[in-house]
Every structure is written in structure tokens, then in C-alpha cells.
Amino acid sequence: MTTTRTPEPSAAAPLLDLQALVVAVRRRRRLWCCLALLGLLVGAAVAVLRPPPPTAVTKVLVTHKEDQPNDTGTLIRTDVELLGTTRIADKALRALNSMEKPEDFMRDYRGTGLTNNLLRIEVTGDSDAEAVARAKALADAFVDDHVRRMRETAKAEAKALLDQRDRMRDELGKVNKAIGDRSPETEPRDAASIETLFARRAELNSRIADFDQRAEEARIGTPRLVAGTQIVDAPRAVRHSLPKTAATNAAIGLLLGLVLGLAVAAVGAVVADRPVLRREIAANLGASVIAELRHTSLPSRGPWQRRRTRAARERLTTTLARAVRGSTEPVSLLGLGCARGTSVIAMDLARALAAEGPVVVVDGLPGPPLAGRRPEPGDPTVVSGERAGATAQRELRLGVGSVAPGTAWTDLPYLGSRTVLVVRAGHAGAAWLHTVARQLADQRIAVLGVVLIDPDPRDRTDGTLWDGTDIALRGRSERPARQNGMERSPRWAARVRDTDQEAR
Numbered sequence: 029m030t031t032t033r034t035p036e037p038s039a040a041a042p043l044l045d046l047q048a049l050v051v052a053v054r055r056r057r058r059l060w061c062c063l064a065l066l067g068l069l070v071g072a073a074v075a076v077l078r079p080p081p082p083t084a085v086t087k088v089l090v091t092h093k094e095d096q097p098n099d100t101g102t103l104i105r106t107d108v109e110l111l112g113t114t115r116i117a118d119k120a121l122r123a124l125n126s127m128e129k130p131e132d133f134m135r136d137y138r139g140t141g142l143t144n145n146l147l148r149i150e151v152t153g154d155s156d157a158e159a160v161a162r163a164k165a166l167a168d169a170f171v172d173d174h175v176r177r178m179r180e181t182a183k184a185e186a187k188a189l190l191d192q193r194d195r196m197r198d199e200l201g202k203v204n205k206a207i208g209d210r211s212p213e214t215e216p217r218d219a220a221s222i223e224t225l226f227a228r229r230a231e232l233n234s235r236i237a238d239f240d241q242r243a244e245e246a247r248i249g250t251p252r253l254v255a256g257t258q259i260v261d262a263p264r265a266v267r268h269s270l271p272k273t274a275a276t277n278a279a280i281g282l283l284l285g286l287v288l289g290l291a292v293a294a295v296g297a298v299v300a301d302r303p304v305l306r307r308e309i310a311a312n313l314g315a316s317v318i319a320e321l322r323h324t325s326l327p328s329r330g331p332w333q334r335r336r337t338r339a340a341r342e343r344l345t346t347t348l349a350r351a352v353r354g355s356t357e358p359v360s361l362l363g364l365g366c367a368r369g370t371s372v373i374a375m376d377l378a379r380a381l382a383a384e385g386p387v388v389v390v391d392g393l394p395g396p397p398l399a400g401r402r403p404e405p406g407d408p409t410v411v412s413g414e415r416a417g418a419t420a421q422r423e424l425r426l427g428v429g430s431v432a433p434g435t436a437w438t439d440l441p442y443l444g445s446r447t448v449l450v451v452r453a454g455h456a457g458a459a460w461l462h463t464v465a466r467q468l469a470d471q472r473i474a475v476l477g478v479v480l481i482d483p484d485p486r487d488r489t490d491g492t493l494w495d496g497t498d499i500a501l502r503g504r505s506e507r508p509a510r511q512n513g514m515e516r517s518p519r520w521a522a523r524v525r526d527t528d529q530e531a532r
Contacts, residue, residue, distance in 0.1 A: 044298070051304045051484045052297035053290060055454055060289025067285020071277035079268065081152040084159035086167045086263040088147045090174060091256035093181070095145065104141035111139040111149065111170055119169040124161065137166060146260075156265035163263035175254050182250035186243045193239035200232040303461065304454040304484055306491030312461035313449060314469075317491030318477030319347040321373075344479070345376045348448060351476050352426075353381070359476070360390075360427030360444030364464065365455030366481045367393050367430055373450060373479065374428040378408040385424055392429035392443050433460065437467045446474045452481040 053060075092103045110116065117130035126133075137151040149167055153159035207225050303309045306317045321344050352359040361377070363370030371393060378387045387408040408426075427443025429435075440447075447468070451461075468475060480491070 045308075047489075048303070048305050048308060049294060049297055051487065052302070052454065053293045054486075055304060055484065056293040056297070060286060060293050063289030063292070064282050064286040067281035067283070067288070068278045069281070070285075071279070071281025072274045074281075075270065075274035075277040079270065080273065082154065082156045082159045083150055083152050083266040083268075084156070084163040084263050085148060085150050085261075085266055086163045086259060087142070087261035088149065088167050088170060089256065089258055089260045090145050090147050091253045092145070093178070093253060099144050101141060101144055104144055104147060107147055107170075107174070108139040108141050110173070111137075111147070111166075116166070116169050116173055119173065120162070120165040123165040123169065137162070150266075151263075160263045160265055167259050167263065171257055171259065174257050178253050178257075179250055189239050189243040193236050193243070196232050196236045196239065200229060200236065203229045203232060301458050302454045302456060303458055305487055305489045306480060306483065307489040308458070309451060309453065309461065309480065310478065310491040310493050312458050312465065313451070313475070313478055314465045314493065315449065315475040315478050316493045317480050318351060318448075319344050320480045320483045321369075322482060322485075341373075341376055344373065345380045348373070348377050348479070349380045351448065352377070352446075353384075357446050358425040358427060358444035360392075360429055360440070360447045360473075361450055361479075362429050362431045362440065362443075362447050363393070363450040364431050365452035366450055367395060367432075369452075369481055370430070370450045371428060374426060375407065378426050381424060381426070382408050387424045387426055390425060390427040390443055392427060392439065394430055394432075394434075431464045431467075435467075437471060440468070440473060441471050445472070446476055448476050448479060450479045450481060453483050 090104065090107050094103065112134055114130040114134070117133045121128055121130060121133055136153070137149060140148045140150070142148050147170075149163060149170070151159055151163040151166055153162050203225055207222070207229065303312055306320075310317050321340060361370055361374045371391075374389060378389050381387045389408055389410045391410055391412055409423075425444065427447075429440060429443045431440075431449070449464070456464075465475075478491070
């Protein structure tokens with residue numbers, strides 16, 4: 029009995045790869061760093077070019093008859109809203125003999141409740157003296173309005189109590205008159221009625237005394253509330269420190285610019301869909317990453333980098349020479365997003381292979397031709413793409429071309445039937461990488477591997493494919509994958525670092 033092993037279903041790809049997103053955002057650090065720097069400069073410039081207007085501040089203690097220890101601040105919030113009314117603004121403007129409209133003046137001040145009974149008033153003006161005068165007039169207008177409202181409330185309450193007392197006195201007079209009309213010789217049956225009148229008179233006397241007391245308390249409580257409502261902090265000009273304001277605005281601008289830059293970088297990375305991780309590039313191209321090289325290692329930017337650059341390029345050349353040595357078919361290097369770097373890598377590889385035999389470099393790159401450049405001593409022969417067929421059969425031919433948009437796909441087989449793709453990470457979208465894989469498969473060009481330029485230094489993903497034929501959209505080349513009767517094992521990605529460590 030034969031059993032068939034069912035392959036395990038592959039895990040579904042996540043809707044959003046956070047690792048790839050973080051790497052893509054980190055690679056665009058120039059964008060969000062520039063926006064953060066721009067925000068810092070704009071914040072500092074705003075503090076210098078638009079300094080805050082002269083401001084005065086004062087504090088007013090406001091007492092309320094309804095004050096309670098557990099008050100949640102409702103009364104002081106009411107006072108803040110009353111401060112922002114045209115009645116108080118108009119009263120303050122009349123005290124200042126100003127012709128300004130109350131609606132315009134209300135935009136120049138604001139109130140803030142600090143506690144349940146403490147109100148802070150901030151007023152701006154054309155100068156410090158004007159701001160102080162405005163603050164004093166506004167505070168006085170608010171205190172006068174508050175005192176007037178408290179007095180009117182107390183007067184209305186006292187009047188209501190006294191009116192109620194007067195009604196009780198009128199009723200008391202009627203009860204006294206009814207008692208006086210009774211004769212001493214009243215019959216026993218009327219004794220209960222007389223007793224009721226006496227009880228009613230006592231009740232009315234008690235209530236009249238109570239109303240008198242409450243009315244007196246209402247009058248006495250008003251002076252206490254009036255005396256408690258006062259200006260406790262005299263109006264004074266607020267001193268603004270330009271360095272402190274500039275530093276605060278610059279910090280706010282830096283934070284806003286950084287957040288905006290990170291958001292733009294993240295959205296751009298999601299929309300562009302440009303793979304940056306080794307595993308993504310290998311999966312989209314259907315080929316393993318065999319080597320990596322930092323983008324800064326191609327052109328040397330300073331004397332201190334020359335040794336590091338030379339070591340990294342030598343390791344890359346050794347890796348590529350090991351991949352193409354012994355091939356009986358022409359090999360090409362096809363660049364995507366790094367034409368200059370591809371030509372530099374091709375010339376280094378050709379010089380390394382020239383020690384074992386003659387090498388001809390076929391230039392199929394767009395732009396300035398390699399064939400027209402000035403050769404250096406020991407450089408291999410470089411011919412243009414039109415002369416590719418004229419090279420001798422005994423010479424090892426190394427083609428150099430491009431798979432960027434606009435590539436003539438039918439010309440690629442003349443550069444080499446086997447190729448190494450030189451791809452810059454994050455340059456092309458996933459759709460174009462799929463297109464490259466399809467076109468190379470259609471042209472029956474076998475991909476030996478991928479050289480990744482400018483990879484993320486913190487990328488720890490695997491760029492090795494164990495079964496590339498199931499990943500390519502139209503299948504890989506039909507060339508046999510066996511050497512000496514054994515299946516060829518996949519290559520592990522070799523990381524070429526800009527340090528003296530050995531390549532992994």
C-alpha cells in the first residue's frame with residue numbers, strides 16, 4: 029500500500045507586514061529627518077518672527093452664596109462664561125474710555141478657573157502698560173457686576189421674605205380680632221374654637237419671627253460675600269523669554285514634523301509596495317540572494333573607507349566568481365536600480381576571472397557605454413552589445429545589462445543564457461519584480477542568484493529559496509538542476525559587510 033504525503037498548506041501572508049513596514053520607514057529616514065528638522069526651524073522662526081503680544085494677568089477671588097466643599101467647579105465655570113459677555117466687556121471699555129467694540133475686545137482676553145473660587149484673567153494689548161490697564165478695568169468690571177448681582181439677589185430674597193411676613197401679620201390681625209370679639213361668657217361648647225384661635229396666633233407669631241430672622245440673615249450675608257469678592261493679585265505684565273519660547277516652539281515643531289514624516293513614510297511604503305527584505309525580494313524574483321553589498325561600498329567616499337570598501341568588494345567578487353566559474357554558457361549581470369554599481373561589480377568580476385583565461389565584457393547597459401571608457405592596465409576587453417556575436421568562442425563572455433522598465437527583453441539572451449541579478453533593495457515594486465521573473469523565464473534565462481545592493485543592515489530574514497520553481501509565476505528555466513547525478517542544494521545568502529568580518 030502506497031501512501032501519498034500531502035504538502036502542508038503555506039501560511040497565509042499577513043495583510044500588513046510590520047517588519048517590512050518598519051524597515052521601509054527606517055530606510056526613508058532622510059524624509060522624516062528632513063521634515064522634523066523643517067518643523068524645528070519653522071517653530072523657532074515663528075517664535076522669532078511672531079513673538080507673543082504684550083500680556084497682563086490678574087487673579088480675582090470670587091465668593092458665592094452657594095459655595096460647597098464638594099463643588100465640581102460649576103460656579104467658577106459660570107463666572108468664566110460671564111466674563112466673556114459683552115456686558116462686562118462694554119463696562120470695561122467705558123472705564124478705559126475706549127471706542128473699541130466689545131466683540132473685538134472679547135477676543136483679546138480670556139478667563140481660567142484655577143479653583144472653585146479663584147479666577148485668572150489674561151489680557152493682551154499693544155504694550156505692557158495698555159495690557160495692565162485693560163486687565164485692571166476688566167477685573168473691576170467683573171467684580172462690580174458680580175457684587176451687583178449678589179446684592180440684587182439678596183434684596184429680592186429679603187423682599188420676598190418680608191412680603192411673606194407682612195401677609196402673616198395681616199392674618200395675625202384677623203386672628204386677634206376674632207379672639208377679641210369673643211365675650212367672656214362664652215359657652216363651653218365654644219371653648220374649643222377659642223383654643224384653636226389661640227394656637228393659630230402662636231403659630232403665626234412664630235412664623236413672623238422666622239421670616240424676620242431669615243430676611244435679616246439675607247441682608248447680613250451680602251456684605252460678607254461682597255467683601256470676599258476682590259482682586260487678590262494685582263494686574264502685572266507677563267515677561268516672555270525669547271529663548272524659552274523659541275525652544276518650546278522648536279520642540280513642538282520637531283515633534284509635529286517627525287510625526288508627519290513618519291506618517292508620510294509609512295503611507296508611501298504601503299502604497300509603493302517596494303520590497304526591502306531579503307525574503308521578499310527572493311520570493312518575488314524566485315531566486316536566492318547569494319551576496320549583499322552596501323550601496324556606500326561602491327563609490328569610496330573618503331580615505332578612511334578605502335580599506336573597508338576594498339575588502340567588501342573583494343568578498344563580493346569572490347562569491348560571484350565562485351558562482352559563475354566553470355559555467356560552459358555565457359553569464360550576465362543584470363542590474364535593477366543600480367546601473368553604475370552593476371558595471372563596477374562586472375569589471376571587478378572580469379578582472380578576477382581574467383587570471384584563469386581571456387574574458388570579454390559585453391556592455392548592454394543604458395547610458396554611457398563601458399566600451400567607450402578609457403581602459404586601465406590589466407582590464408578585460410569590453411565590447412558593445414552589437415558586437416556580442418563577434419567574440420571568440422574560447423573567450424569567457426560576461427554580459428552586463430539592465431532589467432529596468434523599458435528593457436528590450438529579447439536582447440537579454442545575447443548577453444548570457446545564465447544571469448546574476450544585481451538588485452537595489454527598495455527600488456522596484458513587487459509587480460515589477462514579478463515581471464522580471466516572468467520575462468526571464470520566458471526567455472529561458474536561468475537565474476543563478478541575486479546580489480542585493482544597499483540591504484537593510486538589521487535584516488535577519490532568510491533570502492534562500494528551497495523550491496524556486498513553485499514560486500516563479502511562469503516556472504523557471506527547464507535546465508536540469510542536477511550536477512554529477514545529485515540535486516544541487518540551495519545556496520545560502522552571503523552577507524558582504526563593510527567590516528573585516530567574514531561573510532556569512
